[in-house]
Amino acid sequence: MITLAVDAMGGDAGLKITVPGAVAFLKQQSNVHLIMVGDETLLKTALTEAHAPMDRITIQHSTQIVEMDEAPQLALKNKKDSSLRVAINQVKEGLAQAAVSAGNTGALMATARFVLKTIPGIERPAIAKFIPSANNHMTLMLDLGANVDCTPEQLAQFAIIGSELYQALYPDNAPPRVGLLNVGTEDIKGTETVKQTFKLLKQTQLNFIGNVEGTNIFTGTVDVIVADGFVGNIVLKTMEGVAKFMGGAIKDEFSANLFTKAAALVAMPALKGFKGKFDPRRFNGAIFLGLRGVVVKSHGGTDALGFAYALEEAYHEAHADSLAKIEQGVATQLAVLAENQIANESAIADNIG
Amino acid sequence: MITLAVDAMGGDAGLKITVPGAVAFLKQQSNVHLIMVGDETLLKTALTEAHAPMDRITIQHSTQIVEMDEAPQLALKNKKDSSLRVAINQVKEGLAQAAVSAGNTGALMATARFVLKTIPGIERPAIAKFIPSANNHMTLMLDLGANVDCTPEQLAQFAIIGSELYQALYPDNAPPRVGLLNVGTEDIKGTETVKQTFKLLKQTQLNFIGNVEGTNIFTGTVDVIVADGFVGNIVLKTMEGVAKFMGGAIKDEFSANLFTKAAALVAMPALKGFKGKFDPRRFNGAIFLGLRGVVVKSHGGTDALGFAYALEEAYHEAHADSLAKIEQGVATQLAVLAENQIANESAIADNIG
Incomplete structure (x- = not known):
């Protein structure tokens, strides 16, 4: 039994x-229990109205709410009984295997980092997301905005936690192919930071396939x-922008005149299939990775269906016992990297001596 | 009469x-002459075969070719009679108003920079491209890969040359809205370099609208x-990747079964309209901006139609007399920026004193 x-x-x-998102999710997944954190009175009313299965729900009362535009450091200091923080506390105390929030991203990240701490050896958590690509493949991309300035070491750590998550979720696949996003595939490309990261990744035990380009996010080859x-x-928002723009352009083409409007009726099944494939709600749920606990962030403006998908994402991670596997994998990977770095430095020292 | x-x-x-690209272009544009640079014998044969209008074409013989994978510095040193370089020489010598090449990007940039030099006050040239966005708007984006590590000053210079090009091509519009690509719209967002750039852009006379996000590339609001x-x-390649992936997904949906295949026939006009709207050949032609001459780079793997579009792009710039306008605009903008910076520094010194 998984508890979220x-x-x-x-x-x-x-x-x-x-609430409707939670109810929809519980209908889909039977082996799961939810701790709903928030104002008890309001929650009871909302759950009753939504005909929620109360035998699978616990209400955890909390008195505060973090506003969507509240400064993370203020939320951390002043909102110790916020629904966001109490939800994360459930994970910290082992009462839930994952926490899900559609709240203030900065406050959620700051609180999660403060309460749960990072996995040993991981300096900063990252935001990761599975992105649909060709042939029904999913590409895990990180960091999507938690750290604007990163060191090569931090980027190498992101590669490790990303690879370990992928392996935990897809244990039957070959070792995950890890790529470094760059402006070309040649080894010498990129900024100084990226070049240094390339060298570090070469020294890991990861299945590092080298530099990849923006096009490769969607080719299913990494x-x-x-x-x-x-x-x-910026890449994530660009994708969303292109998808929305192209979706709108299709609609425009089929609304152009009476003939194309009639054609749209005939083409409806295919158009619906296309629309469903790129429905952003299906891909709702960003993963805060590198923490000692599973935290999933739903888009703040999503609807009930989108929120149910975010719960689904958290459920999958908890179900795969991804955290324990990531912690174990990270320890092994970081030990190998440290060993290889010392070996390389010794070899350089030998050459100098 | 424009000569390219x-x-x-x-x-x-x-x-x-x-050659077929040039012929197609000449059919579209009457008021233009082409200097075709390359091996004279091969060119004569190819032009004859393509029934080219020889009264509007001059052949300029050159003996060398820069290979697509040749190191730019080697091309610069050893290929002084390459077709790429001789084409740029035509611009330098005032014999042509713009040069167009589908050759080696790095070599083209290095050669253009060496032969033409940058506009006074512009440290580095940038690669710019018009990107289709909502409501038939075109968004000019730069730099698309010429400079991986940039200083705030260089980024501010890109903003200035971009704005001046936009104004030159769309003189009847309001002053171009200039945005800084960032991870959020708030002033304090971004990397250190981007934050410094924001402050610099605030001191220019540009119509700087602040930070913009990846989604805004396609909203027509900047x-x-x-x-x-x-x-x-990376953003450019991501766009290309999404567009290709979504285009493929539509095709898949309409190929799913006999019914959707039949629907595709009915929907053909709308689907063709959609396909045409996002045909990458229509947007072929990246602009090397900040040089004392107009240089347009065609995609190396395009076809004749795509190459014709790159010629069209060069023609538009030459026709708008964009270079003279950019040079004049840059001088004015940089003078204002320098004045404002000195004024601000004096104000700070006043406060200290």
């Missing part, structure tokens, strides 16, 4: 979305793509 | 693409978007 802690007050619409949070976030 | 110099030997397929070449190139 849900920040029921978070997001642009709070309970109006989280499993884990590493970038700093500045590049990653 | 064409590197006829450049690109993956050389004359097989450049005219010129500035990024360093690392981010810009």
Whole structure:
């Protein structure tokens, strides 16, 4: 049995979305229990109205709410009984295997980092997301915005936690192919930081396939793509922008005249299939990776279906026992990297001597 | 009458693409003359076969070709009679108003920079491209890969040359809205370099609208978007990747079964309209901006139609007399920026004193 802690007050619409989302999710997954965190009275009313299966739900009362535009450091200091923080506390105390929130991203990250701490050897958590690519492949990309300025060491750590998560979720696959997002595939490409990262990744035991380009996010030829949070976030928003623009352009073409409108009716099944394939709600749920606990961030403006998908994402990670596997994998990978670095430095010293 | 110099030997397929592309372009534009640069004998044969209008074409013989994978510095040193270089020489000598090449990007940039030099006050040239966005708007984005590591000053210079080009091409519009590509719209977002750039852009006379996100490339709400070449190139390739992936997904949906295949026939006009709208050949032609001459780079692997579009792009710039306007605008903008910086520094000194 998996238990998830849900920040029921978070997001642009709070309970109006989280409660029906939770109910929809419980209908899909039988082997799961939810701790809904928020105002007890409001939660009881909302759950009753939504005909929620109360035998699979626990209400955890909390008195505060972190506003969507509140400064993370203020939320951390002043909102110790917020629904967001109490949800993360459930994970810290071992009462839930994952926490899910549609609340303030910065506050969620700061709180998660403060309460749960990072995995030993991982300096900073990263935001990761599975992105659909060709042939029904999913590409895990990180960091998507938690860290705008990264050192080569931090980027190498992101590669390790990303690879370990992928392996935990897809244990039957070959070792995940890890790529470094760059402006070309040649070894010597990129900024100074990226060049140094390339050298570090070569010394890991990861299945590092080298530099990859923006096009490769969608080719299904790489499993884990590493970038700093500045590049990653811009890339993510660019994808969303293109998808929305192209979706709108298709609609325009089919609304052009009576003939194309009639054609749209005939083409409806194919168009619906296409629309469903790129429905952003299906890909809702960003993973805060590198923490000693599973935390999933839902888009703040999603609807109930989108929120249910974020719960699904958290469920998969908890079900795969991904955290324990990542912690073990990270320890092994970092030990190998340290060993190889010392060996290389000794070899250089030998040459000098 | 506009004269364009064409590197006829450049690109993956050389004359097989450049000659039919040139012929197609000449059919579209009447008020233009082409200097085709390359091996005279081969060019004569290819032009004859393509029934080229020889009264509007001059052949300029050159003996060398820069290979697509040749190191730029070697091309610069050893290929002084390459078709690529001789085409740029035509611009330098005032015999042509723009040069177009589908050849080696690095070699083209190095050669253009060496032969033409940059506009006074512009340290580095940038690669710029018009990107289609909502409501038939075009967003000019730069740098797309010429400079992976940029200083705030260089990024501010890119903003200035981009804005001046936009104004030169769309003189009837309001002053171009200039945005800085970032991970959020708040002033304090981004890397250290980007934060410094923000402050610099605030001191220019540009219509600087602040930070913009990846989604804004396609919303038609900003005219010129500035990024360093690392981010810009990854964003460009991401767009191409999404567009190709989504195009493939539509095809898949309409090929799913007999019914959807039949629907595809009915939907053909709308689907063709959609396909045409995102045909990458229509957007072929990246602009090397900041040089004392107009140089347009065609994709190396394009076909004749794509190459014709790159010629069209060069023609538009030459026709708008963009270079003279950019040089004049840059001088004014840089003078204002320098004045404002001195004024601000004096104000700070006043406060200290």
